[in-house]
Amino acid sequence: MWNLLVVDDESIVRMGLRYMLDWEDLGICWKAEAADGKEALRILEEENIHFVMTDIRMPGMDGIELAQKIRHRNPEIQIIFLSSYDTFSYVREALRLGAADYLHKPTMDEDEIADTMQKVISRFKLPSNEPPQRTEEERNEFCLSLLDPFTFPAEPMKLLPELADESYKEGYELAIIRKRCDAVQENEDSEQLRFLSILHLMSKLVAKDWGGLVFHRNFREMIWIAPVRSLTGDGDMPSYLNGLRQKVLELLNVRLIFACGSSACRDISSLPGAYMSALLRFPRNEQSDSFIVRRAKEYVDRHLLDDVTLAKVGESIHVSPGYLSRIFLKEIGENFSDYIIRNKMEIAQKMLRETSRKVYEIAADLGYSNPYYFSKLFKDRTGLTPLEYRNQ
Template identity: 60%
Template sequence: MMWNMLVVEDESIVRVGLRYMLDWESCGIHWKAEASSGEEALNILDRESIHIMMTDIRMPGIDGLELSKRVRERAPHIQIIILSSYDTFSFVKEALRLGVADYLHKPTMDEYEIKATLRKVANKLEETIGNRPAQSAVDRDAYLLSLLDRYTFPMGGKLPDVTLLQSGYWLTVFRKRDDALPNSDADNLRFQSIRYLIEEYVARDWGGLVFHRSFREVIWIAPEIAKSGQIDKNKYLDKLRQKLLELLNLAVIHASSDTHLETEELPDAYLKALLRLPYNEQSDNLIVRHAKAYIDEHLLEDIGLAKVAEVLHVSPGYLSRIFQRDVGENFIDYITRNKIEYAQKLLRTTNRKVYDIAAEIGYSNPHYFSKLFKARTGVTPLEYRNQ
């Protein structure tokens, strides 16, 4: 299907340059009309069928933001792309609040970036006008999160942005420095501001996918090569960290993986980034303390690594690694040891049958429990009671 586009730009030389910058028809876009002002654009919209509007932000009279607002009210199906020579956080917030699909930075935009933006808006049009059910942001994040852990990696899982695999990708994890499990709507809103700024900051210069895990981490999967060419990763991330501090007054910690080439390597990339995060009392150690507390409270229930990881909003693979590192034994061994110690207490202080004790701590097979007990203590449950 061919989508009709209206270009709104008060500088004719920019309109001409943009029109011949790429083969629009090959991108599924028909250059339907162009306007030199917001007023002219509104007149065109009244008489033409338009699917995409690309508009400059700064124009005499009705500027791009006001035009976008009016278009949103009159024709919400139209996908809006903003052209801007300005880089201000307040502008980005206002544009996205109005429902702008994407924005392009005029001084640096190139054919690759424009085509990527067109693919994005074309997909949105297919989802709405084409009657294809749109994937919600929650579903998108859930799918991307499933790619980060071998416990949840879907069969045939693929990155939705294939460009990430063309030259390789790397992954960065961001957390607030005062990292703790969120417990209020205010915490979640504050976290969303971090995700929002990171997503808008990297969209212009680098690209990739930005999503979050349970209002705790922001994850950025980035192509190896930035949109604007070779950029030093460490300097770029440090500049982003400073931007978060300046605009939101929030300090973050971050760490990145090495470069990977296959989707199946995402769990390794994610785990490597997590293990490179600065170690402090308020990050990894806190997760382990919460895990141990949960195990102690629910010891007699059917609990496992996946369940505890879900409660703490981390991946099972990550919880397993940091638990082994901080506690000195693996997750399952820790649970088993605590269950056996509880059984020893019952054997010493009660006359209950061995199979009753086994069932209480989660072992329906008393023979298996006895075998496990002896492997841990050197004696059978009855021998232990009779000592």
Template identity: 60%
Template sequence: MWNLLVVEDETIVRIGLRYMIDWESRGVRWKAEASSGEEALRIVETEEIHIVITDIRIPGMDGLELAKRIKSAYPGVQIVFISSYDNFAYAKEALRLGAVDYLHKPTMDDEEVAGTLDKVVALLEETRGDKRRTAEGDRSGYLLSLLDKYTFPADPFLAEFETEAFASGYWLTVFRMRDDAVPSRTDPDSLRFLSVQYLIDEYVSRDWGGPVFHRNHREMIWIAPAKARRGAVDPAERSKYLEHLRHKVLELLNAAVIYSASSSYSRLNELPDAYMEALLQFPVNQQSDNFIVRKAKEYVDEHLLEDVTLTKVAAEIHVSPGYLSRVFLKEIGENFSDYVIRNKLELAQKLLRGTTKKVYEIAAEIGYTNPHYFSKLFKDRMGLAPLDYRNQ
């Protein structure tokens, strides 16, 4: 069933549209209504919406601007415009924004609305098929992209969430081997890691189901339906199950694992929150926050003269950008980007005082290709322009 949002400030028009056709017989659920663009945008950001039917003339943000913002953030959402104005310029702009149709309120009838709806559903079904093929083609990479807000797809799809098992929601568990090494793919340790993953996958598939995959041979992630195959299970039973699984891995493979689980979630777009919750509750050990931050700082120190970004460092130490950002702030007390900037500017201070290099040369040396940006950044942080700092 596809979820519909109708954006129309006239109550009588919303009521008329709602009872004009049998929406559910066409696979569409009348999910929400809004009377302004701002309200509609909030609904799209918090609810899972697939179709938006919007009047062009609505209070505040108009329908065209609303569509532009929705398409920018959620390109998979299908837009249909309605308007009292039979205006070619409106229709042209609507088509440019990728709208499926433009309906004229005074003349539209049930057949026209039903025909437009069928067209929208056909497009959504086609898109779902494309996403299904994409997800199956690179399953592991796609699953990983769902765990982080930095990589989360604009219009996510996961086949398991279409099944009855996940109808009540899901919870997520992260497993790690108890050591601080990050084995390479060719390392014998990575074969041991994959043996552990295989055992966990085999074990949970009998009792719960849900995908088991890994991130860079560093951690295993299991997304489990809220209900086990034998029925509902409370958090205490989940903990008992995970502890039993940990003992089973130790018994059969002589491998020690640690784990952390999230609480229950209901929507696919909450997966980054579930993953973050599990990571932030991880037992403190060499692989946890202190270790991650130490490795990140080492990388920054070694590559300070380069363009150092959160995403690049996270990839190097095999964690997600979102997780690195959170633990860095928690452990160091400042944002990752602020840490990098502070260290670069401290180096710039030494170069300004200890060399005769020009400002643009120093900017380039520490990774800033735009000397004007570097000078502004230096003044904002240090209170003086680079040359004033050198000459004081």
């Protein structure tokens, strides 16, 4: 199987590419990803990479400089360039560096990407001594086998050698993470895609901060098997997961709940017991909001583009604004006005990406008569002005 490294400074682009098509059907293993050229070079030193798909314009080391260094170090690696820029100078430089192909981000689709990768693959043969790569599905099944005493493998370290790493010398921790079931129901494909997005983000954050294996059971729950200590050697798992939960809420607008095993496992054979312990400790009463908050959210979702106020929502569901404000903060984890703004800014991002409407028109659509105030709220949430976001 061919190993692919994807390099792009926009995490949403990397995530979109990862789940846009079935890479394994193409004979490609999504081996790694990087946010810039320097990180990519570090990965190339550690992993056996055959193809690099890289954005041309990135902060720091851009795609052109990265390609030059790859050509110098390992000319056999095939490079596919991604860019929002179709000016001739970039295309000419990419071709001069021997690019296998060039994809235009605003117009590329699944078929074009698949055709490009098949053309690149057709030019080369995988070395006969290349060890076979496990698919993500196979790896996930191996991980799940560790959670049941009846399926626990006789030699787990052979199936998952990363669990024999020195970082596990003090033992193993286990946590179960689920998406709250109070969200608006989506169709099965959308639910699975949303879950995979959460799983991917969790895996990236955990690998950076703590280490361990993150896998899933039936696209319904994530399981994290981790060393007792983080990469920095401090913190505890519940505190870290609380911070992680907030990051996922901010980045994906998804609320998570979790439970940890009652104690660390000194031996890997104790993982089935740790999993059962975490299941028994799972906070069942957090699986949904109270009836009042659920009704409030339903009203907000229906009237988000109107002038939604706490008083109007309270009146519609027959509770006082003060009481609604208190239980909303307690159950949702953010106050009412922040909930409104966050959801409006997500609609604004979608409109900026997918339409050509002016900023003041989008502001008006979302109920903001002052476009400058709207721009300030947008920048507070995203770190960019609306125009910077659209042009990035």
